[in-house]
Amino acid sequence: MMRSSRLMLVLVSTSLVLGACKKKPAPAPTPTPTPAPAERAPERTTPRAAPVDTMAAYNEKVAAARLRLLETIYFEYDADELRDDARASLDAKIAILNANPALRVRVAGHCDERGSDEYNIALGRRRAEAAKRYLTDRGIDASRIETSSFGRERPAVQGTTEEAWSKNRRDEFEITAGGENLKPAS
Template sequence: MRITHLFVPVIAATLILSACGGGDPPPPPMPGGPTQAEIDARNDSIAAAGDAEQARTEAERDAQRREQDRMNRERDEARETLEAVVQFDYDESDITTAGERLLRAKLPILRSSPTVRLRLEGHADERGSTEYNLALGSRRAESVRDFLSGFGISADRFTTTSFGEERPAVNRSDESAWAQNRRVEFVITGGQIVVSEDD
């Protein structure tokens, strides 16, 4: 990828040069000075140098933009991984196998982004009592915090809160809706996501 980038300004300059070949009708020759052809040639070379310079900057900007895009993309992916919702079994606050996979994927991002802080929002499905579900949601959020801090991520970087059954992800009363509603959501409350440099 890097090598291809280097060729870009050269190609661009060539294209600009050839585009400048055909021009206005030649003006009358000037006596005692450089010929019109000489002036044109000089102007052309100045223009060409300018164009080449411009092309180089643009290309660099392009490259930067692409690099930026790549970083953004990676950051978006990292954000998505960080925000991926973890689901729980009925009435349980233990991390499931699927939940563990999702949480492990968050670890490298949390390590490379030490300023990032998260709010862990616990939720329950509508079965069970209103107030107990607040406790259940809280336990789920705390399970997640304990899991992550067990891998060396400082527990201070997380706050927990529970919505109980009051903010369902899916507003239906069936097994699939309940499964999606038993969850912990991850809200980034501060800091920058830093994507680790991959070589």
């Protein structure tokens, strides 16, 4: 009996030892998410069109060009030299005139009430000619610009103050031809 107990003990121990040595199954690897295929933007076969101006926006540009073209320039007392602000205004007019080759303008020179009629007519003419010369020196054909002088006959502002007089020493611009199809400067 002792033998059988020993045998039993050996079998139990062997089974325990063998059972303890049994390999545990390796845990299943955690699946790594496969990256989704990169979403590609649809390929463009034609370039994106530039925004198109609406008719209202175009009409606003035309109106702004007309205002700029008709903008008055001013002079110092008893002078026909162009001021810096007058040159800037004339430069803007050049761009509009270049964009509209059929456009013709008249430049009318004006003076304040001081001085004789003859003197003011001559000074108004010199002021108008100064603006014309500036435009023609920068490529505008002289035949597109006519000049006139009103001297002190058409004041913009009534009064005998320096403020009133400064508003009367001016060149005014008028469209004489080509204004119905005016295009804004590019």
